[in-house]
Amino acid sequence: MHRKDIFWSHIKEHRLAYVMGFALLSISSVLQLLIPWLLGRFTDSLQVGGLTYDQAVRYAVWMIAVGAGIAFFRSTSRIYLFRLSRQLEMRVRGDLFVHWEKLSSQYFNNQRIGDLMSHAISDVGVIREVTMQGYFNVMEAVFLIVVSVIAMVSSVNPWLTLVTMLPLPLLSIIAYRFNKRIMQQSTDMQAAISDLTSRVQEFTAGIRVVKAFIQEKPERELFTKDNQRAVDMNRRFVKSNSLFGALSSGIVGFSFLVSVVMGGIMVLQNIITLGEFVAFNTYLSLLMGPIENLGKVVNQLQRGKASEQRLLEIFNTQPDIVDDEMASPDIQDLEGGIEIRNLSFSYPEATRPSLHNISLKVPKGSSLAIVGRVGSGKSTLVHLLVRLYNPPKGSVFIDGHDIHEIPLRTLRGQIGIVPQDQFLFSSTIRDNIGFDPKPYSDEQVEEAAKVAQVYDNIVEFPNQFDTALGERGISLSGGQRQRVSIARAIIKKPAVLIFDDSLSAVDTITEDRILEGLKSVMNKRTTIIIGHRISSVQHADQIVVMDEGRIVERGNHDQLLALNGIYADMHHKQLLDQEAERQDGHEKGSIPSRLLQGGAGA
Structure with a gap:
């Protein structure tokens, strides 16, 4: 099934929850607009000298009440919406893991572990950030801008509002110009993180080889190179992000300057009152944060789009090994x-x-x-x-x-198969032998270990079958890993x-x-x-x-x-090798060399 998007399908599925979150955020935004109105009324009363002590106390109580309401509804809406983003993160990461399980080994042969880890952690994290901060900031900004402009036009002066808002459309032009740059730099940054993750994973997996061949310095140089590239890509992204933010702040600041100059002139000419001037600038100050956040949202959306495309590429990779149409469930x-x-x-x-x-x-x-x-x-x-x-x-x-x-x-x-690579999981020996959907008793696990001739080795460990293995079973010898793999296959019968x-x-x-x-x-x-x-x-x-x-x-x-033929030739050569081992063993003290080697395999 072809998957077209990640964000919108989640929003459609939880649309009622998002509507509720938006409603709570809207109440918070409306309450914020009461602050400028109260300040304007307070200023006008103070200017005409009609402000009494009781009125001042009343204004203070209203301010506190409105502030408490803003805090309550804003925090509630954030919790509501942020919880949805965490649900999306968990869902996408779970879907990704399930989809990987469906793909054949051929897919993983062509992928780096670092890339897969980056997709599951970094890209999914970006998806969460977009739905957490991005959508919240967009909702808040859109509602505040629309309602504030209506309030500024209706309660202060439409011409002052028009002149003040004229520079703001420049934000759309700047966002359009930065759009492709930020998206490409986000892609490059994620790729650099993938390279760095792959480098660390490869180094840790091959640490024994690195030390055996004294390759610490070359490995350090390779890591430094990938690390520096990740830093450089991040700097480029931060530079573009900061430039975009600075330009956005500059435009908002210019609007504020226009408001102060034009509004001051209109106060002096008695076109608007001092209280209306204070209210107007308070409205505008409320808009500065959300408008600047829109700039951040543009960056987040571009990063989210890049991460979404990488994840969709995985989700739309169809497994090539599936149950055939001719498969019979009766078998x-x-x-x-x-x-x-x-x-x-x-x-x-x-x-x-x-x-x-x-x-x-x-x-x-x-x-x-x-x-x-x-x-x-x-x-x-x-x-x-x-x-x-x-x-x-x-x-x-x-x-x-x-x-x-x-x-x-x-x-x-x-079919029980014992593969060449003897892969063991970072769990206990018991879990590795009983690695099957069907549960096995302790007696069955021990019996399989005895058949595979690894039981005597296991019981020598302090925790016996509950011994925790290192990554890929590295705490066992090669022979022990092979025999645990054999036990894992034969226990299935x-x-x-x-x-x-x-x-x-x-x-x-x-x-x-x-x-x-x-x-x-x-x-x-x-x-x-x-x-x-x-x-x-x-x-x-x-x-x-x-x-x-x-x-x-x-x-x-x-x-x-x-x-x-070939078989006979192999047989004769192996007989000669065994004879040479026996001869070598007699020369070293009549101990067959294969017995000397037995410790490694045991």
């Missing part, structure tokens, strides 16, 4: 039989296909292993199985259903289990224990294992070897060794 469970027919696939930004004419059949409950060089298309294949990218229709089937017929919730709920090179960070002994523990989980469950170690895949029912997006060999372990 609630999967058994795990997979068939791939003549599958070819290219990434949107790629110049050549990543997969060429792939055909596979994996019966339910069986295991498939995929091996091959880096970049051969192994991970791409499993990404298509969970529709992180869309495969062509008629190419991927599960339980005889085209994958496009299966609702995404069912498909991803019935899905119909299909996918291990995407998920044993690379553990030593071979731990790998053997994990594979042994997984036997009970993999029993009667379709399993796909992507790996580089032959030891990880050799017991699979079916093994395929991929190279440059094609299946070049297939069979079981013994059949592939007999082919004496």
Whole structure:
């Protein structure tokens, strides 16, 4: 659904609330206009010498009463309208997060984290400021200007009002001239903030690499450059904003000067009374603040328009991975039989296909292993199985259903995947293992940890399963992160289990224990294992070897060794590496080097 605006849709939805806020503000503005009238009457009474003590007290009481009324209705209207702006802020930020959840991983591949953070915080904050201060100032200024001018014309002198107001239309001309400049500078300022946020996020995420390569000084220089650019963009915006404000104040001040000179002459000529002169200038002083605020509102509206356009660009980005029209809500469970027919696939930004004419059949409950060089298309294949990218229709089937017929919730709920990057959330170990809409008991979490061979490590922590992890699980070793990811996948008891090179960070002994523990989980469950170690895949029912997006060999372990091809070559090289490790271990004290390395993976 195409979204056309953010501001007006919110105002339309809450129009009655805005009308009530405007009504309260109008009462406050009307009460403000009583102040000049009371001052005028007081001055005239004082000038003719007819002011008594009781009248003076009465005027004072009226002033206090009017002031209290202004304070009450003005503060109430601000609370009323400002609450609406906070509701809009919460709503837009919530809608933005929900929309991001709908977008595919391809969208995030092309976005910087700093830009996304800037949209969610800075741009949404600008939207709030516009609806909070901008609309409030516009309402107050428009009402005060209209009512004050009517009062000045009717109760003082129309010609004096006309001459005094003549310079004010220049504000519209100045606002028009500054319009595009302020909007462009606001866009540049937000972009500079995004760059600075991205720089900080990248630095903090890669702090270990920065320190390991002694790159503190270059990183500091890059940060200083982005920081200075953000300051420069902000200075340009402030400069334009200040110039606009100064010109607006100058025009208002000139109107005040005209009022004093012309009004003084008219008092001397007895055209108006001294009280009317005082009232007129008090009316004008009431207008100075709102008129100057209109200048600020112009800037706020331009910033708001720029932020709104950036947010609308996100909202109008349509997710490319959604439930297909042919998706059947009746498909609630999967058994795990997979068939791939003549599958070819290219990434949107790629110049050549990543997969060429792939055909596979994996019966339910069986295991498939995929091996091959880096970049051969192994991970791409499993990404298509969970529709992180869309495969062509008629190419991927599960339980005889085209994958496009299966609702995404069912498909991803019935497939457990252990990805390469082992991403963990900044929460407890328990929350990371039980990361699923369905709640799990402590016993289920512990059992999954035992199968993944990470239970013994977890119970050594002071808080055990309630241990809080750092960002991306950085407080765990690489092997521990992988095993927690494995536990997170197997606790779901899905119909299909996918291990995407998920044993690379553990030593071979731990790998053997994990594979042994997984036997009970993999029993009667379709399993796909992507790996580089032959030891990880050799017991699979079916093994395929991929190279440059094609299946070049297939069979079981013994059949592939007999082919004496790529698989056999990988097997022989790994045997030689293991023999070299054993020889090296004997030379260092008869301790196998893989055991020496086991601590890192454990």
